[in-house]
Amino acid sequence: MKIATFNVNGITSRLPRVLEWLAESKPDVACLQELKTSDATFPEAAFRDAGYGAVWHGQKGFNGVAVLARGDAPAELRRGLPGDPDDTHSRYLEARAPVAGRDITVASIYLPNGNPQPGPKFDYKIAWLERLRARLGELLETEQPTVVVGDFNVIPEDKDTFSVRAMANDALMQPASRDAYARILHDGWTDAIDTLNPQGGVWTFWDYQAGAWQRDHGFRIDHLLLSPQAADRMISAGVDKEYRGREKASDHAPVWVELA
DNA sequence: ATGCCTAAGCCCCTTAGA
Numbered sequence: 001m002k003i004a005t006f007n008v009n010g011i012t013s014r015l016p017r018v019l020e021w022l023a024e025s026k027p028d029v030a031c032l033q034e035l036k037t038s039d040a041t042f043p044e045a046a047f048r049d050a051g052y053g054a055v056w057h058g059q060k061g062f063n064g065v066a067v068l069a070r071g072d073a074p075a076e077l078r079r080g081l082p083g084d085p086d087d088t089h090s091r092y093l094e095a096r097a098p099v100a101g102r103d104i105t106v107a108s109i110y111l112p113n114g115n116p117q118p119g120p121k122f123d124y125k126i127a128w129l130e131r132l133r134a135r136l137g138e139l140l141e142t143e144q145p146t147v148v149v150g151d152f153n154v155i156p157e158d159k160d161t162f163s164v165r166a167m168a169n170d171a172l173m174q175p176a177s178r179d180a181y182a183r184i185l186h187d188g189w190t191d192a193i194d195t196l197n198p199q200g201g202v203w204t205f206w207d208y209q210a211g212a213w214q215r216d217h218g219f220r221i222d223h224l225l226l227s228p229q230a231a232d233r234m235i236s237a238g239v240d241k242e243y244r245g246r247e248k249a250s251d252h253a254p255v256w257v258e259l260a
Numbered sequence: 261a262t263g264c265c266t267a268a269g270c271c272c273c274t275t276a277g278a
Contacts, residue, residue, distance in 0.1 A: 009267070012267085060269080207265080209278095
């Protein structure tokens with residue numbers, strides 16, 4: 001089964017690109033981030049016509065996450081990350097879908113960017129990472145095949161960016177961001193792309209500015225984390241890089257993993 | 261030190277992104 005994640009950067013303007021990607025890549029489950037639209041304006045009918053049921057957590061203007069599954073809509077398990085009743089951002093959605101007769105639990109996450117740092121936005125990011133770790137610990141305890149995917153806004157190691165120097169002061173690769181991500185991995189999650197590409201040099205994001213795409217100035221911030229029960233079944237994983245070069249592209253490329 | 265681009269709402273400038 002194929003599970004994919006795609007930060008679409010605005011589902012309204014990106015819809016033709018996303019439908020094209022679903023038709024060509026044919027994921028069984030697709031998690032989307034940065035919908036940038038409210039619940040009422042999510043294009044549910046367009047996805048249904050494309051053969052995908054959906055659950056979503058929208059927000060006007062920014063944020064917003066969704067889980068699509070081929071066929072019927074997945075069952076929503078949780079909307080919003082626990083641990084802070086004052087957090088109003090739509091950044092976390094958990095769902096369960098049957099694929100090839102077996103249930104898989106998936107979470108679609110859009111982690112706070114955290115810039116500028118230091119500051120309140122960075123504090124929110126670090127607190128969100130700790131809340132995420134707590135929730136993912138509960139998911140590990142279920143001992144079920146579980147996949148947590150999305151835009152983590154963390155460059156895990158120096159090998160995951162085109163330039164350590166250019167990004168040195170960015171919230172995406174501060175030690176506090178990296179340490180929090182590493183602690184999540186140490187708890188038992190497998191970073192699919194990193195496991196299959198230990199040499200690094202794999203990017204999932206290229207800035208719109210300064211010719212970053214043309215110069216291949218990217219970094220890896222969209223991740224697929226597999227529970228042990230899912231990691232045991234990993235066959236392959238990759239980045240659908242060519243979508244970044246198409247007309248009206250998102251600044252992120254889709255990332256996917258194939259499980260037995 | 262700043263803008264480089266893009267999307268969307270507060271809609272022709274500002275906010276947010278990364």
